[in-house]
Amino acid sequence: MEFSNDLDYFLFNDAPDDAALLAWCREIEKTESALLGIDVEIKTLRAESIGDPSRSMMFADLVAGHVVVAGNAGFLQKMRDSLDFSRIEPEEATRLLWNRGSGMFFSRCRMGEGGDKKFVIRNHAKLKLALGDAWLCLHGAYTSKCRERGERLAKTELPANLAAIRAWHREGVDFKFKPFADGMTWEELDSESGKLIEAWGVVYLAAETKRLKRNFSGFSEYLAVSRLLPGGHLKNLVLALRDRLRRGASLKPLGDYPRAALMRALPCLLGLTSGGEAEAARFLPKPEGDPSRFRAWEPVYSKWWTYYA
Template sequence: MSARFTIDGSAALEQHLAVTCMQVRAGVERLIPRHKLEGLVLAGGYGRGEGGVLREGMRDLPYNDLEFFVFISGSTFLNDRRYKAALHRLGESLSSAVGIDVEFKILSLSRLRRSPVSMFYYDLVMGHRWIIGDDSLFAGCDHHRDASRIPLHEATRLLFNRCSGLLFAAERLAQKDFTTADADFVGRNLAKARLAIGDVILTMAGGYHWSCLERHRQLQVIAESDTQLVTHHAAGVAFKLHPTRSTKSRSELAAEHAALSHLAQTIFLRLENQRLGIHCATPSDYVTNSTNKCPEVPLWKNILIRLRKRGLPLSPARYPREHLLHELVTLLWTNRDADHRTMRQYTELWNCFN
């Protein structure tokens, strides 16, 4: 892995991030007993050496969250109950000093080794920076290193999240007042969607890669004739590496949003038709199609969720994300005049399952 946190950030930014990692290590070692702590790793863009560099004036500033995995032996459920609150407090205290969010996720190495392949775990195992430990701790995780094994429902999850961002951006664009903070929010979510659309195409072709730069190189090969797709992805990669705060007008952003939403609709239907073996030509076809949209989730898990969270939509045999998929498609592509209450309900359920 790269010895750097960013591709071209200043020496001062690199030092700032290195010192933060030392502070994180010291804090984690105070909280987790030595015999329980298996390792500590920085994931995300900075862990992969492709962290965002926000350039303001003469300074390079961090932009992305710092995402740390704390590997603790034993039951992850029990470790969550025992250490999650303390790690959250540590993250909050460091976040104010660092200027970006510092987040912790608790996991055990044994659970990682036996977990099924996902885009999330592929990115973690292939692109990371050890703060405590080394790559020998990932022995037995070879199944997470093969991008061709990432299931298509992972691509659906990615596009679902980024299209939800487009939906939230549409809500901001429709407000009576449109502030500079709203412009930045919309611009940021457009950039994330641009990147995700190309990443989904790569995942469908079995060619996803942990590096956003390598993903773009591969997309240029497999989608050479689709200049619109490649151009959007290039803009997404550029924003990921060198984010900016959007100062565009509402009308400019609305035009970009409309074009990108149309492309996202096309890719979403292509993905879902391939994943589920269905034929839906329009968003309405997708919503009315009775096929189980989350067949990868076992029945016992759906029933357990229903018992724990009363009042959820759909039958106990269906995973609640199916309802969210239908709502997203309806709100973003078929009925754009949703009232505030409907959007609030969608947002609450989205936060519950993400």
Template structure:
């Protein structure tokens, strides 16, 4: 039987197996056999590389459990019809399992007809089938071609992980601002800012994800991405002889740390200031890689994140106008259809906003930047914190 982890204990493997059996029973109780086509565990545990958190009480799971429910019929209708039921089921199972259980509705027919993406490649390459035919993905061979991943997939990976860096920056700024307002002995500010366990875990986890993503994005850009993270690191080492790559030596070091955290996560407790120094270095590396990648993808040079975020260059040319309008309405609300950006692919607005919010300070010193961000995010917020909240809402709905 395929393992959930590389080196987790038998007790952990058995525990994850019992969760999967409970999930299968619950899904079969929810859907008629004529509707349910397959149930698949994806993510790290589905690929056999799930995280193992070593504790005094034994090995524990760390990552989310990502289940894909393949249903017959129209995917959009199925999503509308069953999303709430699966969300409720996920919440109940999460409480019982002690980790987050997530369900995603999909259609085999849609997957067979769609182009390869990083998501589809990872899923088809490595998964655990709980229900469905052994030949489930027999018509999905094109999703195994990592060399055919478009450059936009590398951009999307960076976009999501840099969004995590933005949320980390917000948390660290809040924590240090509260701390600096206090007074210690003799009226002097107290020492370094200590975070709560939950805050430190959030920061450490998102920094580790960014460490991994920098190298993974480079691999995807060169057609060398692989579903196994140790194998990705070996491939990244082979790129070390390639000149002109942005900060490759440091990217390689961060990637090694990201792989280790992926397989063997740990609770990291540091001050906000110590985390802030790591965050600053990762943000600087990410900016260099972002500009290199997007200049390559769009065949247009960008000298700085500010230039990128303010540029009117279409970030996703050739996309459907009517579909873009629908996606913008979903991500930013119906009022967004009245603006000039309604016909643009909505991720473009988020890319522009992210580049400015993460790498351009609070924007108060750049004429027109706040107004530009308000248009991009369809918001009236006028300060950095409010703009980040608007960004987060749109990112969670769409990103």
């Protein structure tokens, strides 16, 4: 079997949070990642967690293209005939872009001589694919087959400032099936990073415009929104109190779900806001180093990303 640049297992179990099961999964992830040379992840969940797969990009892809490794997954097979990718929710595009945008931030922190070129190239490739995929999702044209998505994107009308995502998507698909770890200089990667981040900002705001049903002229307006994520105000305050007691700090603004702080901080850390990287301090605990230098934020963002990604 040919593997691409990552491998995801979905392990369905009635006790997906069992400590022994999770420890076993982490050990398998570590072993197989080293053996295969790619990112291997095992997600544990109950079968009923799938819900309506047509609303979720991840679950729609799973139902459409899964391969059974062990056990009985007949319930997934039964869902295939009713799949409708045009019903994928806008929040799925936001989630994809936030994940890949976070990867770009971590890549910026590892850029330059002595950095991790393999990591940077891989995250660039993932964002190249995600920009086109998110755009198709927002326009009801997503499908589970990445090469078919590329064909659809080639026929899709795009704003002039996003014309490059067609070629990037092709490059992302090529990388998915034949990963590489070198071939570009740090100068080329730095230049490409700036262009990808600029396009990310445009597509991300388009996704949030559709999800939140409000227009944004730029990130200043986006950062000012009082609630980015649904959820009870009181519950979110309890989470903030728990974080302060257990982790020594909490995320802002209070009352919004904590992940929203990371969603607000990310465009700051990517240099897309008027206040620059230092503006992330409005939402995250301040770093030990200079807050105007994005690398100082990596430990802070990484810590809270682990809790709320």
